[in-house]
Amino acid sequence: MLKIFAFPILLLLCLTGFAQNKYEYAVDLLNIRNDQVEVALKTPAMSQETAVFSFPKAIPGSYARKDFGRFIDDLKAFDKNGKILKVTKQGPNQYLIKNALKLARITYRVNDTFDQKHADFIFQPGGSNIEAGINVVMNNHAFYGYFEHESKLPFEITVTKPTVFYAATNLNVEHPSPETDIIKAPNYVYLADNPVIYARPDTTSFYAGKTKINVFVYSATGKVKSAQVASYLKPLAAALDKFFNGLPVKSYQFLYYFDDPEKALTEKNEGGYGALEHNYSSLYYLPEMAIEKRLVSMVNDVSSHEFLHILTPLNLHSDEIENFNFSAPQMSQHLWLYEGVTEYFSHLVQLQTGVKTQKAFFDEMRTKINTSEEYGDFSMTEMSKRVMEDSFQKKYNSVYDRGALIAFMLDLLIREKTNGEKDLKQVITTLAQKYGPNKPFEDDKLFGEFIAASHPDVKLFIDSYIIGAQPLPYQEFFAKVGYEYASKKNVPVYYPGRMGIKFDDKNNAFVFVQVEKNALDIKEDDVLKSINNEVVTADNIDRLHEKYFSKNTTDPKITVTVIRGGSEMILKGAIYTAELEVKNYLEPLKDMNTQQVQMLDSIKGKK
Template sequence: MALHSTGIEYTLSIDSISQHVFLVTMSVPALQQTHAEVTLPAWIPGSYMVRDFARNIVSIEAVNSNNDAIDVTPTDKQTWQVEAAGDAFTLTYRVYAFDLSVRSAFINDEYAFCNGTSVFLKVTGVESLPCSVSITVPESQPDWVVETAMQLQTDGTYLCADYDELIDHPIFMGECTSETFAVQGVEFVLLFSGKTRYDTNRMCADLTKVCDHHLTLFGKPAPVKRYIFMTLIADQGYGGLEHRSSTALLYPRFELPLAGEPAQLNDGYVNFISLCSHELFHTWHVKSIQPDVLVNADLSQEVYTDQLWIYEGITSFYDDVTLARVGVIPPQHYLKIVGQNLTRLMRNTGRFKQSIAESSFYAWTKFYKQDASAINNIVSYYNKGGLVALGLDLLLRKRSEGNANLDKLMQALWQQYGHNKGTPADVIASLCMSEFSIDVSDYLQRVVYGTEDVDLAALLADIGVSVSDSPQQSVDDKGGEVPAKLTARYAFGATVKGAELGLSILTVQEGSAACQAGLHVNDRLIAVDGYVVNTKLLDRMLASEREDAFSLNIVRDGRVLNLTMPLLEAPKQHMALTINNDDAFANWLGLGAK
């Protein structure tokens, strides 16, 4: 590849499919630097955990413009010093890629995928130089296609204005199926890895409505001209990560509708469209509007902010409500989703210990590194944040007599802080006051910076919706709908999964009956009252009348133990929302973007 003195050029190819290794060359022009420093990010924007991507670089070497070998010396875990002596040089390095996620890089026999943060080194001090990339598919896979949102040049290379743009366009090469559709002048690509034939006509039709909603909400001009829903299909797995002109998604293969199947509104399909809605919304609300400290963030180390609830919480509200607004799901189905979110929060005792502002700040070490204690010690800024956003919308409408709402707040955010100006920590309270003359600081102090629950029952009543609570129906009950059968009489307080014999304990809720009995995470619950147990039998026992405590037989670390679980009344943590006034609720949904 010929070296252009004005920029940095990369080539990306696959060194070995079976060994999951990318081969990268990086040609750097003469920079008048005796010692050039090259480094790889430690984390990827949108995923707040240090992942040390450089640990996957398995070899690195360099030559100068005369093709003579020059020294490359590591200076820390992700940085190397190149003895360039002011001359142009070329680095050649290999990257191990076997992390099936949306955050890193992955190669198998079907496709290869990578984020730039995993494969493209940068030269410190010249990040503003343009970057070009040449992508080569393996000779053994001539039918593989390349897809990325980078700008394709006439010579077959891809061009980015600078390093920040380079690492914000994931790259796919491999077997895939894809469909293209247009909305308001923007081209959208729906791509699925592999050869599974999906009902893409249905998905494109529903996504057209979602894309139109988001584009209309924020108004013209759109920040993108072409956008890719880049979906990695696997047997198991779930995830999404936003980028400036695309999103990388990971989804289970058979949770999506196959071509020719009768259309059904099952959870797998709804969750996928909601995931696409969520990540597309981030095109405005994260990739353009973002916390001040994350503008030009240092990717070598943690960057702390207490604003993630604003970005993930509000987006988590819009991802689902959009589906109801545009008719992908009926109104009651939307309320079922809200009820499930509320149920999950009610079963999370960690919400009494941590605010969602604190959850945002400690995302690096707590939210992104959860263990079995998480349910008792932390709260999700996604989960509670979405409910806070719903409450904020209802509160703004109430205090303004219908003149203000969350849509108008988002539009003000976009107009004043779009294009990477950066939001201060008090941006929500400040904008509500400046735009609507409404003081919401009391609400935010209680539910964002404090640990109070959102009083959704009172707020939802204004739009014709009631909230009910009841004991859970089963140990794996998700809530969301008014129970149609006998619910638990006695509390359990642990989450489980079926085992070859009995049940494995996944989490134990603080203060619950299971906790008082002495159950631990990773215990194997073999029997209750002397009978080998499964989820169905446990549900029946918890719903039956009795006078004496439960006798539990467990296996812990190879030891057989007998425990006694007290009879505690089942808590009312199954939440459901019901429409009492169809017109009021339809009016709320129908307001849309004004």
């Protein structure tokens, strides 16, 4: 965003700008055709003979080139008399308008991004969906453009909509009539930071401490309800409130779009399930699930991560984020902080408050080790700074794995070096209190401040594993909490044979599928009733399957009760034995020393 103006231009703005010193958009959601929305803009007063009207090349939180101008059709510019002005498209995102001093109006059509296959498919939480009379996912950066020299002016958007549509958003929305909403934002950055979902209302609100939590749900088949999701979030929000000793925002919006997995393009490798964080809200694109326990786990893990962004980058961020340039973004080198630390905290807070078990927490750490190996060893700061380049963009997802593991190790190191007086949360909180939402830090100076707030010995770790590209020392750090790590280890396992288990929605039962020869004579379509006399339910199926089928290291004999052809059958006996080479073996030691127990208890939040 350009900030340099000559004095005569400033004077001209003062003389002419008051006539129209804001963006006045009009959007028609009543007359949607071919998944396109008509948009009209009454432009702010121009101060130059030529103007550049832009759509974002990239957006905060996604760290990749998006080129939202690709989805804009038939853009035209007019003077106050309706005469067409010359418009020249410059690249995928920008339009050069001549005779801009006469400019009064711009019109164009917006295409959605959700349901069309195309190159460089946009991750759904950052895209748009337009379904007439059903829903409109309005990520504002995908709908509205701005002038390069006028991005800090206020926006006023008049939305004509079906009367049954409700605007779920953190933005200020006025309702002058059942078919009209007026949405306001102080500038383009704030507008882009606050998505809107239009659909039939399904909302639930509750408080976590002094913070009001608003939950909106759109569910494609109606399987998922906001009250249901809110019930999952209440313990998590309470845990986060306790973790922070009070949440740093007055209110927060969770915006959920649950799609039908049978129809979603995600199942065809287009885009992906997940979420995109914003300062006071987050937008989720997730699959509907028949098994509620899996739905709860998915919602908690994804929502915890996004909600924690209220710490960073909301309250701790660099100038590159504070003054984000949508047309030519300059990236911060600290994705390890914004995403890696946030991802680690999202699991840590669940561990410390009992939402997640110790086993589940360390299983997650092991999964992150496995996933991070796909990217190799590299400098996190270099990747972050150059993430817009294709070669580094391929490594971006490592921030959720290598980045989280780095945060875990930093946490242990700080606790160890300060004899438990400090931890990573305290260091990040201290820095967040120093800066806050309106004061960015200098990108090159953060490490110095981080070291000063933690311990001098942290510098070597940062130089080696965040700035440097050395392999992470898993064995050394997991030993600090009493866990044995080995890159490879042979362990004895017991298994009944090759087969799968799926949930039969129609009969509300688990059935065996793709059954091959096995030790218990299980047949295709046998209904699984119990394992070792424990009745199988949606709540325990994952645990039982892991314990007796996929990771059985303790039970050479098992008993399985099935229903076959309407009759109950008990299948029992010895199952197959094998030695399995486990990659990135991670298990607790049987005998931990005092220091290991103390460090493990510290991580778990025990005094």
